[in-house]
Amino acid sequence: MAQSITYTVNPGGNLRGEIRVPGDKSMSHRSIMLGSLAEGVTHVTGFLNAEDALATLQAFRAMGVEIEGPANGEVTIHGVGKHGLKQPKEPLYLGNSGTSMRLLCGLLSGQQFDSVLTGDKSLESRPMRRVTEPLALMGAKIETEVDGTAPLRIKGGVALKGIHYDLPMASAQVKSCLLLAGMYAEGQTSVTEPAPTRDHTERMLNGFSYPVKREGGKAMIDSKGSLKACDIDVPSDISSAAFFLVGASIAPDSDVTLKHVGINPTRTGVIDILRLMGANIEVMNERSVGGEPVADIRVRSSQLQGIDIPEELVPLAIDEFPVLFVAAACAEGQTRLTGAKELRVKESDRIQVMADGLQILGVDAQPTEDGMIINGSLIGGGEVDSHGDHRIAMAFSIAGLRASDTIVIRDCENVNTSFPEFRELATTLGLNLNSTS
Numbered sequence: 202m203a204q205s206i207t208y209t210v211n212p213g214g215n216l217r218g219e220i221r222v223p224g225d226k227s228m229s230h231r232s233i234m235l236g237s238l239a240e241g242v243t244h245v246t247g248f249l250n251a252e253d254a255l256a257t258l259q260a261f262r263a264m265g266v267e268i269e270g271p272a273n274g275e276v277t278i279h280g281v282g283k284h285g286l287k288q289p290k291e292p293l294y295l296g297n298s299g300t301s302m303r304l305l306c307g308l309l310s311g312q313q314f315d316s317v318l319t320g321d322k323s324l325e326s327r328p329m330r331r332v333t334e335p336l337a338l339m340g341a342k343i344e345t346e347v348d349g350t351a352p353l354r355i356k357g358g359v360a361l362k363g364i365h366y367d368l369p370m371a372s373a374q375v376k377s378c379l380l381l382a383g384m385y386a387e388g389q390t391s392v393t394e395p396a397p398t399r400d401h402t403e404r405m406l407n408g409f410s411y412p413v414k415r416e417g418g419k420a421m422i423d424s425k426g427s428l429k430a431c432d433i434d435v436p437s438d439i440s441s442a443a444f445f446l447v448g449a450s451i452a453p454d455s456d457v458t459l460k461h462v463g464i465n466p467t468r469t470g471v472i473d474i475l476r477l478m479g480a481n482i483e484v485m486n487e488r489s490v491g492g493e494p495v496a497d498i499r500v501r502s503s504q505l506q507g508i509d510i511p512e513e514l515v516p517l518a519i520d521e522f523p524v525l526f527v528a529a530a531c532a533e534g535q536t537r538l539t540g541a542k543e544l545r546v547k548e549s550d551r552i553q554v555m556a557d558g559l560q561i562l563g564v565d566a567q568p569t570e571d572g573m574i575i576n577g578s579l580i581g582g583g584e585v586d587s588h589g590d591h592r593i594a595m596a597f598s599i600a601g602l603r604a605s606d607t608i609v610i611r612d613c614e615n616v617n618t619s620f621p622e623f624r625e626l627a628t629t630l631g632l633n634l635n636s637t638s
């Protein structure tokens with residue numbers, strides 16, 4: 202078992218400086234998956250060297266793909282083609298990573314061999330029927346535990362057929378799972394989403410010359426294409442940048458520039474929400490890198506105001522709510538989030554766990570079934586539990602900038618799943634954060 206890490210944040214301070222946060226997690230996963238299935242050698246730069254992305258990388262190595270790196274963010278993938286994966290000798294262990302499990306579940310349903318997907322305690326308690334049910338409609342044979350959780354036992358050698366599926370929830374993982382299965386299905390597979398979600402799978406498939414058609418909220422794929430190796434430059438992860446977008450907004454006298462951040466419009470809800478709250482955020486040097494928009498982002502302190510968060514922004518900021526709740530705690534007036542039930546089935550129940558922690562710190566935070574109501578107030582000190590959820594650990598670290606006393610955060614080891622350099626970069630900018638194990 203991983204060592205238990207505790208963060209201690211001394212109150213106050215400000216954030217100043219220019220940094221580049223690590224590579225985008227969603228794109229790093231997909232670069233390994235698609236690079237492995239491509240014909241030829243794919244070079245990736247900016248790859249996220251963190252546990253979740255490495256879980257995907259190891260899974261493909263276990264299926265016979267030669268992958269060099271990561272070294273300084275560079276990964277070289279010797280693609281085996283769409284039908285070249287080999288049966289893994291052992292179950293594929295995917296750690297804490299929901300994206301790895303759900304996307305792989307679709308991809309492996311179309312292979313000729315059987316496979317088993319496992320994960321840590323958190324991942325093995327997350328709902329998987331959202332992928333196994335539509336895959337079953339395509340003909341896939343997958344066994345789950347009785348409550349629909351992993352381990353997932355996937356039968357190979359099954360003939361998949363294309364379906365149309367209306368997603369019941371806005372989920373890029375479910376959409377991507379079905380598109381990947383659709384690469385092995387007879388006829389067309391199409392997915393309609395109830396609201397836009399991150400579209401890295403569609404963009405990257407096109408980057409690998411695999412046709413994916415899009416019409417409004419519908420994405421369509423069939424099995425006729427093949428993937429051609431390409432070079433991928435993964436930009437910085439806006440979900441990691443988000444901690445500093447909030448931190449520099451709430452801490453007085455702050456001025457931070459975040460370099461080379463991915464600003465795909467399906468990911469920038471955090472900027473929109475913070476701007477609605479009155480944040481001072483400047484998006485500079487916008488450019489396109491490998492089919493994805495990228496920019497440098499400057500953020501300076503401001504007095505945030507409470508708002509009703511527009512529901513259409515929820516899927517576009519889905520991973521940023523833990524730290525947005527901290528922003529709301531520092532805002533003047535009330536902030537209300539609705540339409541965010543999905544937060545309850547992430548690495549932890551992010552509504553309950555954030556509400557519990559904020560209440561311990563003296564904040565008036567009331568959880569609701571699908572969101573939270575927060576009345577801005579002073580943040581005190583205390584001891585909170587991240588429940589092994591990386592984003593909760595980092596969100597409470599940022600709260601320290603406006604706390605009146607020390608905040609102790611338990612169970613922070615999973616920061617390594619998405620942002621191993623968090624403590625180092627945060628302290629470089631000015632956060633008083635110590636880590637002990």
Ligand SMILES: O=C(O)C1=C[C@@H](OP(=O)(O)O)[C@@H](O)[C@H](O)C1
Nearest residue numbers: 227300371372373374375519520
């Ligand atoms: O497709 C992806 O890379 C992701 C999709 C989102 O999950 P859902 O599809 O479950 O909303 C997000 O929370 C996760 O961190 C990454």
Ligand SMILES: C=C(OP(=O)(O)O)C(=O)O
Nearest residue numbers: 297298299300301520547
């Ligand atoms: C929800 C997350 O990731 P995943 O679903 O891949 O575990 C996240 O990184 O916040």
